[in-house]
Amino acid sequence: NWIGRNTLQIYVLHRIFIELLGLSVLTLAVQYNLxxxxxxxxxxxxxxxxxxxxxxxxxxxxxxxLLNRGPGRALFLYPV
Known part of the structure; x- marks a missing residue:
């Protein structure tokens, strides 16, 4: 439970960025026939x-x- 509570935020952000990076780089590689x-x-x-x-x-x-400071901490609160 402790591991999940402390890694869920990173995993969620990681998925967003990996999809964004993968799709944009893949689109460019296909566009230029690489x-x-x-x-x-x-x-x-x-x-x-x-x-x-x-x-x-x-x-x-x-x-x-950067987000886990001040009011941004509410984005990463583990549900009770």
């Missing part, structure tokens, strides 16, 4: 998961630390 290049496809498959999760986790922690 997947026609097999080297790009391989690099994409190997690096995107690590880079996306790292970036989104860092951004989520930053947003959480």
């Amino acid at each position: 997947f026609d290049n097999s080297a790009f496809s391989l690099i994409w498959a190997l690096t995107l998961p690590v880079v996306a999760v790292s970036t989104c986790t860092a951004v989520s922690l930053l947003v959480w630390s």
Whole structure:
């Protein structure tokens, strides 16, 4: 219960950012026909998961630390 109460906020923010990053980068790659290049496809498959999760986790922690002050704390209250 304690772990869930302290990680739910980060998970919720993380999902928003990972979807936003994934969809925007994927749209750009498709628009510029980057997947026609097999080297790009391989690099994409190997690096995107690590880079996306790292970036989104860092951004989520930053947003959480900024919002989790003053009135913004109400956004992260665990239901009683």
